[in-house]
Amino acid sequence: MKRYCLALDLKDDPGMIAEYEGYHRQIRPEIRKSIEDAGITVMDIYRTGNRLFMIMEVDDSFSFEEKEAMDAADPKVQEWENLMWKYQQPLPWAKxxxxxVLMDQIFGL
Known part of the structure; x- marks a missing residue:
């Protein structure tokens, strides 16, 4: 099992952040299925201020490229991604x- 950690910012608006969290408390079933079908076994998202931190644990079948292709071909996932982008903004150093953005591990115990 591999673990990946990623970061993203939300727009710094308390009302929008509350809406974003509401969507994630009741994730759509087709979005959950797309995550699981990609080989992601654990996905946790944490927030501090407007910064998000995601931890993903994946099985051996997972690849970012395959997940991206699966998402691009799924209209429900595209609808979800477009909706979420209303609340999100890229990190200043994002491409x-x-x-x-995938984070680099700098310490482990």
């Missing part, structure tokens, strides 16, 4: 078009 053009990049949402969640």
């Amino acid at each position: 053009p078009g990049e949402k969640w």
Whole structure:
């Protein structure tokens, strides 16, 4: 099992942040299925201020490229991603078009 950690910012608006959290308390079943079908076994998102931190644990079948292709071909996932982008903004150092930025582990115990 592999673990990946990613970061993303939300727009710094308390009302919008509350709406975003509301969507994630009742995730759509088709979105949950797309996550699980990609080989993601654990996905946790934490927030401090407007910064989000995601932890993903994945099985051996997972690849970012395959997940991206699956998402691009799924209209429900595209609808979800477009809706979420209303609340999200890229990190200042993100590449053009990049949402969640993969983090580098700098310590482990």
